[in-house]
Amino acid sequence: MLLFALFSLLPILASAVNITTYVDVQLAPAQLPPSAAAKNADAIVSAFANLSRNTKWNLVQNITLEGDIGEPEGMVRIGDDRIIIAWGDWIVPTKSYGKDVHGNSIIKDGTDRENGQGYAHLSIFDGTGKRLADTTLNELSDSEYHIGGIDYDGECLWTELSEYRPNSTATIIRVNPYTYQFDPVVHINDHSGGVLHDTKQNTITALNWGSRNATKYTLDSEDLWRAHESKIPNPSFFADYQDCKWLGYPSQFDGERSTALCAGVAAYSIKDSTVSLGGLAIIDVDTMVPLMEVPITLYTPIGTSMTQNPIDVDVVDGRMRLYFAPDQHNGTVYVYEAL
Template sequence: MQFTSLVALALAASVSALNITVLQPDVPLAPSPLPLPGAAKDCDEIVAAFANLGRTTVWNLVQKIKFQGDTYEPEGIVRIGDDRFYVSAGEYTAPTTSYGNNTVINGTDRQPGAGFAHIIVFDGNGTRVADATLTEDGAIEYHNGGIDYDGKYIWATIAEYRPNATATLIKIDPLTINVTTILHIADHQGGAVHDVDTGNVHMLNWGSRNVSTWNLNYVPAAYPEFTRPRSITRNPSYYTDYQDCKFLGHPAVYDYRGVMLCSGVTSIYNTSIGGLAIVDLKTMVPLAEVPITMKSDLGTLVTQNPVDVAIVDGKLRVYFLPDQHNSTLYVYEPLAASPFEFGGGFE
């Protein structure tokens, strides 16, 4: 199926991806009926387990799964059932380059570059099931950010690969990879999270410095006009730049506030630091957070980009896919932290 532009793609209520390469034609793209999302289904257990994490927590690597083929730059991951992983990825064919001399044009400091947004489907053994290209050659929006799965759809953004630019919120049917465009945004956005209880969709801007919120109960502006967010909240934490987030729910322990689990990295003083956090969706205040120091076999912090979380056999399990192009899924479970964990200062 071919379209003349990204706008044409957006004007259709629900369309197939521009190009889908199916590598296992006898294998369904996703289990049917679709299972509940592991993160939201296990919300209270995940929050309770997270409360036991700390700097002394020992993380046990329970599984490594090599993902077949070129994964480009993985940005987000969702686990749908026990045997399907969906990965959002960016294939870059021309780099973004600075305008130079501190030049800013239309609010951004660099040229757009070029590339394609992908959704890649893998089975539980890492074998490629399908690879869907979501954008056409020459589309200015081609950066597929962090994703979320709500039990029916995968929520994602396709954005320009530069700050202070534009993005399009989409939802993807995992059974068919049909894409529905929701609204157009006058800023770079990623890390889409759908709060199924309120109808809110929250998205993170470049560097996760702000979270912007839209509500699906309101009619958006007709594409390609921009829809203004209902609120924009500044991220008060500079500890971690969140890359990929998952909606957890409204747990009782946090007074039924909506929360998400996020992972990310920060580079400061020539050091890269990884972290996981449970974040208040309304205020962006981290309600609990823990540093993560594990690295992939290629030397990348595991919290670089994709993350998913679930309770498996009664244990917290976190899924990381940190490396570009040649990607391995690292699956960790935490062992108990020291009951005498203290800060790092001296008396």
């Protein structure tokens, strides 16, 4: 295995996955549909252009997810009848290394906390929220157990397994949506919390802790990763992106910009309180520059920002439709349309 300064090439070998099925049905449609985000990119960009801080959002559906979903991190829909939730089950919490005599965080090996332990899951639901299967992607002894945002390119699911701390390590994985066997594709010497697959350039862009940086990798024609990467700082501090969906090359940007819809949150200190504000953006994947962005002031009944982690997007009858699943454990997919 060749080691590089920031990442290492991994053999494309399917890894074993622990899967429990609850219903005897296919986990994905016989004919995989295209990504709704990429298929409807022009309509999504056009609808986004009409959003503002004054946009009224209509709750069109609540889908109650069967069973525990721990801490949900990402979501994709494959057609109208398959919902995949990426979620974490934290067994041993992370623990800070504490402060030094000057009040600064103690740093060891570049990070400020112990790693903890846990499991990364992908759970599959039908369109009504019925749980069809649950997969566990790691062993408890594995240091990389934090699953993050998830993307779907019409053929595979893309996500990551990371240490649960900043400035650590991660492995980008490609998942078969029928079997949930996965290929470890590239190993990174940084945390990754989101991933995007550009099917035109055949590149992967990984977002690090808080999406402060993105790292881009190039896949060659032989399905092996080249020793090539580029680091892209995120110029926007409006929200820390948690989950993104690749849109492709919308015509509104002359078909020349690789774009993604990203959602996230940021904590703002206002007087003596802290407010979690959600945000939605369409970004240029190659530069991380937001091309459009808007605040999202929607919260769940228990007070969680709607853009806290999982999101998916579609356009129905000309209206942007957003799918959120921010609440921990007892999960609900909240489906909103912009009026």
